[in-house]
Amino acid sequence: MEYTLTLTFVNSAGDKSNLTISGAxxxxxxxxxxxxxxxxxxxxxxxxxxxxxxxxxxxxITQRQTTKFDL
Incomplete structure (x- = not known):
């Protein structure tokens, strides 16, 4: 299972900004x-x-699971 953490901040101009961390x-x-x-x-x-x-x-936090099929 792979986890990605997304942090959302507000900057000094009032805009939203995301910081994404893979492998959380x-x-x-x-x-x-x-x-x-x-x-x-x-x-x-x-x-x-x-x-x-x-x-x-x-x-x-987003959880992703991948299932591979052998064909």
Missing amino acids: KAGVTKDEVNSLMDTIIAKDVFENKGASLVSKYGAQ
């Missing part, structure tokens, strides 16, 4: 996601359209 661990918790997003905002390493990420908007 199974069972990631709300507290871990909150902590990660707080750290990303505090470190101010990412920009979106030249504007810093300033607040959290939302997050979701």
Whole structure:
């Protein structure tokens, strides 16, 4: 099973910005996601359209399962 974590932030211009992390661990918790997003905002390493990420908007984890068939 593959997990993708999508974090949505609001930048200083008021626009929404997504950061997608492939290969997220199974069972990631709300507290871990909150902590990660707080750290990303505090470190101010990412920009979106030249504007810093300033607040959290939302997050979701997507689970993908692939079944291959031998034909």
